[in-house]
Amino acid sequence: MNYNWNWSVLFQEPYLGWLFSGLQWTLLVAIAAWVIAFVLGSAIGILRTVPNRLVRTLAAAYVELFRNIPLLVQLFIWYFVVPELLPEELGLWVKRDMPNPEYVTAVVALGAYTAARVAEQVRSGIQTIRKDLVNAGLAIGLTPLQTYLYIRLPISYRIIVPPLTSEFLTIFKNSSLALTIGVLELTAQARQIENYTFQGFEAFTAATVLYLVITLLVVLLMRLIDQKTRIPGSVGAN
Amino acid sequence: MIKIDNIDKWYDDFHVLKSCSLEVERGEVIVICGPSGSGKSTLIKCVNALEPVDSGRIVVEETDVTAKGTKLPLVRARIGMVFQHFELFPHKTVIENLMMGQIKVLNRSRDEARRKAESLLERVGLSDQADKYPSALSGGQQQRVAIARALAMDPIAMCFDEPTSALDPEMISEVLDVMVELAREGMTMMVVTHEMGFARKVARRVVFMDQGEVKEVAATETFFNNPETDRAKEFLSKILAH
Numbered sequence A: 001m002n003y004n005w006n007w008s009v010l011f012q013e014p015y016l017g018w019l020f021s022g023l024q025w026t027l028l029v030a031i032a033a034w035v036i037a038f039v040l041g042s043a044i045g046i047l048r049t050v051p052n053r054l055v056r057t058l059a060a061a062y063v064e065l066f067r068n069i070p071l072l073v074q075l076f077i078w079y080f081v082v083p084e085l086l087p088e089e090l091g092l093w094v095k096r097d098m099p100n101p102e103y104v105t106a107v108v109a110l111g112a113y114t115a116a117r118v119a120e121q122v123r124s125g126i127q128t129i130r131k132d133l134v135n136a137g138l139a140i141g142l143t144p145l146q147t148y149l150y151i152r153l154p155i156s157y158r159i160i161v162p163p164l165t166s167e168f169l170t171i172f173k174n175s176s177l178a179l180t181i182g183v184l185e186l187t188a189q190a191r192q193i194e195n196y197t198f199q200g201f202e203a204f205t206a207a208t209v210l211y212l213v214i215t216l217l218v219v220l221l222m223r224l225i226d227q228k229t230r231i232p233g234s235v236g237a238n
Numbered sequence B: 001m002i003k004i005d006n007i008d009k010w011y012d013d014f015h016v017l018k019s020c021s022l023e024v025e026r027g028e029v030i031v032i033c034g035p036s037g038s039g040k041s042t043l044i045k046c047v048n049a050l051e052p053v054d055s056g057r058i059v060v061e062e063t064d065v066t067a068k069g070t071k072l073p074l075v076r077a078r079i080g081m082v083f084q085h086f087e088l089f090p091h092k093t094v095i096e097n098l099m100m101g102q103i104k105v106l107n108r109s110r111d112e113a114r115r116k117a118e119s120l121l122e123r124v125g126l127s128d129q130a131d132k133y134p135s136a137l138s139g140g141q142q143q144r145v146a147i148a149r150a151l152a153m154d155p156i157a158m159c160f161d162e163p164t165s166a167l168d169p170e171m172i173s174e175v176l177d178v179m180v181e182l183a184r185e186g187m188t189m190m191v192v193t194h195e196m197g198f199a200r201k202v203a204r205r206v207v208f209m210d211q212g213e214v215k216e217v218a219a220t221e222t223f224f225n226n227p228e229t230d231r232a233k234e235f236l237s238k239i240l241a242h
């Protein structure tokens, strides 16, 4: 192979700036999407466990819908189709005036998709709690809502830290799809550097290393949270 | 004080409670026994509306537990409940387990709740375990904490559902001792148990349940010496055999 290695290109402007700008957008997309996924996913996961059947069914429908359509398709639907379906005024605003439409769309799409996955984790966490433990809460006079606040959710979230970690990691990987609608995140910037310099190996190596660093930091952060919140006596606790 | 009036309950097409009636007076201790699956747990859960009934009424001190619109949390807070598997809140320390209901339901201040919790822990002999998590305690200790947690709400009556059947034999008596003391102090108690020694010691009456029916309600000694039904005789001979 006749390839001219040139690592220094990574440290030249504007390419270094592109990489960091890409990293910044990756973080911005993933973290904002995670906030949506966590809040919306928690709400939907909780609704999947309430007594009301209609509510449960609607929440389950959300999960099935968003979990089973490929993320890329969802991204295109949010970007190309949803603005057409909105009421006229709102649709116009989204298409013409909304600041940073690619970014907003990517965050919403990734957030809504990951919310379905978070919801499944939250639901299964809640459902591992024995009925009589909830009964014990009711028996001291807690309302059903209070049993969620003080018993079911605090226990469930502690149980599901590990699976939530992997969802959080996945959201960083999935954020690279945002490039398909024009968000200049890390992968997009690596591609751009390749286009300009033909140093594709270096550019994508740099991107890979940055993704790895993010992954490591997330794993460390979540492990810390896990240790801080773990219920003494539960599996794996010390 | 507790009046169970002709209740019926179904799980889908399974008739789990059949026209059950029972009255418990203030300060009375009643032991409920019967074969597995006879509906004892279900009956006791109906008393504080952890399970709804399909027909009939349950009245606890003037309050109709089974009526629509009854504020169930307040009714339940007044009836202590002790479960077979303790059901302590695993993410809370022992003392926090005793404080939660006092603070969230009775709106006591943290200080007041803590003082009450401490005095109850002392009473069940667990003052030194206050800051441990439930998982660090033995079964017998956990069940004593569960009893203290129920007492922290100043209940007017206590329901026990096989409180000793998940315990190793050497821990049974430490729990029964607490219950006997409670009975002697005049607590109204409904106790599902097969501890016949306990029944003989403190129960005024024994209820025998079979296949969802209250088959027999008799004074304790009468029940042991002269059970009326053949089913009760058969049950007693099995229970007392070991």
Ligand SMILES: Nc1ncnc2c1ncn2[C@@H]1O[C@H](COP(=O)(O)OP(=O)(O)OP(=O)(O)O)[C@@H](O)[C@H]1O
Pocket: B011, B014, B016, B034, B035, B036, B037, B038, B039, B040, B041, B042, B043
């Ligand atoms: N949630 C439920 N759904 C369907 N059937 C149930 C449910 N809970 C209990 N049952 C059935 O109702 C019957 C009575 O149950 P219950 O727990 O009241 O019996 P029990 O007398 O307490 O028995 P044990 O001594 O085994 O605790 C049993 O046959 C049980 O299988």
Ligand SMILES: [Mg+2]
Pocket: B040, B041, B042, B161, B162
């Ligand atoms: Mg039972």
